[in-house]
Structure formats: structure tokens, C-alpha cells
Amino acid sequence: MKKLEGKNVVVTGGTTGIGLASAKLFHDEGARVLVTGSSAKSVELAQAELRDVAEVVRSDTGDPADVRALFERVKRDMGGLDVLFLNAGIVRSAPIAAFDEKDFDDVFRVNLKGPFLVLRAAIPLLRPGASVVANTSMTNGIGMLGGGIYAASKAALRSFVRTAAAELVEQGVRVNAVSPGPTDSGIIAKGERSATEVRGIEEYLASKIPMKRLGRPEEIARAALFLASDDSSFMTGEEIVADGGMTRV
Numbered sequence: 657m658k659k660l661e662g663k664n665v666v667v668t669g670g671t672t673g674i675g676l677a678s679a680k681l682f683h684d685e686g687a688r689v690l691v692t693g694s695s696a697k698s699v700e701l702a703q704a705e706l707r708d709v710a711e712v713v714r715s716d717t718g719d720p721a722d723v724r725a726l727f728e729r730v731k732r733d734m735g736g737l738d739v740l741f742l743n744a745g746i747v748r749s750a751p752i753a754a755f756d757e758k759d760f761d762d763v764f765r766v767n768l769k770g771p772f773l774v775l776r777a778a779i780p781l782l783r784p785g786a787s788v789v790a791n792t793s794m795t796n797g798i799g800m801l802g803g804g805i806y807a808a809s810k811a812a813l814r815s816f817v818r819t820a821a822a823e824l825v826e827q828g829v830r831v832n833a834v835s836p837g838p839t840d841s842g843i844i845a846k847g848e849r850s851a852t853e854v855r856g857i858e859e860y861l862a863s864k865i866p867m868k869r870l871g872r873p874e875e876i877a878r879a880a881l882f883l884a885s886d887d888s889s890f891m892t893g894e895e896i897v898a899d900g901g902m903t904r905v
């Protein structure tokens with residue numbers, strides 16, 4: 657029996673990385689999947705890669721009008737929703753002393769306001785038994801040099817998951833988080849960094865992980881699948897850390 661047979665799923669930020677791997681896995685498990693991305697380029701590439709796997713829609717998670725349009729479409733095309741993966745996120749790194757205000761606003765807009773806008777719009781469509789999964793980050797529980805603003809946005813998202821879980825219990829909807837450690841998704845290469853710099857960061861991060869390697873998007877997708885499916889039917893408000901032991905070992 658497939659774990660998401662007949663389920664309707666929306667993955668925000670599903671055009672690359674962890675969201676893309678999750679879209680493929682959820683499809684393999686029997687779901688009808690719709691993914692979003694904000695840039696025309698990632699949407700176009702994903703439309704080619706996910707042909708016959710998922711619908712790919714351009715929708716900026718931090719833009720209320722885009723989010724409204726997205727869920728009008730979900731309502732029209734899918735009717736109801738069984739799984740919502742709040743996955744879209746961005747990283748900006750710099751020490752607090754040098755952190756740019758626009759970067760601060762961008763990070764909180766995508767990583768916190770986005771999940772709020774999307775969940776608010778999705779609530780009327782979430783059917784009893786539905787599961788919401790947010791993608792937080794293991795940085796939300798530690799102090800990480802240069803990662804403070806990103807980590808703070810993910811700590812706020814962790815808090816948001818708890819309250820959402822409390823508010824949606826009556827509706828029969830569970831809300832949990834998957835909290836990845838450094839994962840080889842390409843996210844580190846997205847800033848204005850040279851290939852050498854990216855390699856240096858990846859090697860540094862791998863050296864800090866007891867398993868001595870980065871995670872793979874497919875490994876995070878499997879943790880998200882556990883939370884999305886009925887396998888986690890007695891869990892809500894929880895966060896699963898998948899970080900190769902970085903914060904626990």
C-alpha cells in the first residue's frame with residue numbers, strides 16, 4: 657500500500673533541492689502533487705523535470721496575491737488538500753555586525769511570512785486527517801556563526817508550528833516540522849559565491865557533522881514523508897531533526 661495513495665499535496669518551493677526530491681517521492685507514494693517556485697527559471701526547469709510527476713506553478717510564497725491565486729487554483733483543480741509541505745526557504749549569511757537590512761526582510765518574508773500566508777490560505781481546504789509539514793532547520797536550536805538571522809527565522813517557524821498544531825487539532829489536521837542539517841541541495845551555491853567558496857563551506861560543514869557528510873535531499877524527503885503520512889498519526893507539534901548527528905552527537 658502506498659503511503660499517500662489518492663492524497664492531494666502542495667509543496668512550496670518544490671522546483672529544486674529538498675522540495676523537488678519530496679515531490680518525486682510523494683508522487684511515487686501515490687499522491688497528486690502541485691509544487692511552487694518563485695523564479696520563472698526554476699519553474700520552467702522543474703516543469704520539464706516533473707512532467708508526469710507534478711504540476712509546477714509560479715507563486716511567490718511571500719506575496720499575498722500570489723498565495724491567494726494559488727489556493728483558488730488548488731480549490732478549483734483539486735477540491736481539498738491532504739498534505740501541505742511548507743518548504744520554500746532562502747538563506748542569507750553574514751555576521752550580525754554586517755548583516756544587511758534588506759536581507760533580513762527577505763529572509764523573514766520567505767521563511768516566516770510565507771508559511772503564515774500559505775497556511776492561512778490552505779486552512780479552509782485542509783481535510784480531516786490532513787498533515788502540514790514545515791521545513792525548519794537544525795540551526796534554530798544552536799548558535800551558528802554567520803547564520804543568526806536565518807536561524808532566527810527558523811526558530812520563529814518552529815514556534816509557529818506549535819501554535820498551528822494547537823489551533824488545527826479540532827479540524828483533525830496535524831502540524832509538524834522536519835529540521836534538516838546541512839543538505840546537498842544546491843542552496844549554498846545560490847548566493848554570489850565562487851565554486852571554490854561553495855566547496856570550502858560544504859567541506860567545513862561536513863567536518864562539523866559526526867557522519868562527516870552533508871545530507872541528501874532524498875533523505876530529508878523521507879523524513880517529510882513520514883510526517884506527511886499516517887505513519888506519524890499520533891504526532892503533532894513535533895520537530896524531527898535529520899542532521900547526521902550535528903546537534904545531538
Ligand SMILES: NC(=O)c1ccc[n+]([C@@H]2O[C@H](COP(=O)([O-])OP(=O)(O)OC[C@H]3O[C@@H](n4cnc5c(N)ncnc54)[C@H](OP(=O)(O)O)[C@@H]3O)[C@@H](O)[C@H]2O)c1
Binds near residue numbers: 699843
Ligand atoms: N539545504 C540545507 O542545508 C537546508 C538545511 C536546513 C533547512 N533547509 C530548508 O529546506 C528548505 C528547502 O531548501 P533547499 O535546501 O532544498 O534549497 P533550494 O534548492 O534553494 O530550494 C528552495 C526552493 O524554494 C523556492 N523558493 C525560494 N523562495 C521562494 C519564494 N519566495 N516563493 C516560492 N518559492 C520560493 C525555490 O524556488 P525559486 O528559486 O524559484 O524561488 C526552490 O524551489 C528551505 O526552507 C531551507 O531553509 C535547507
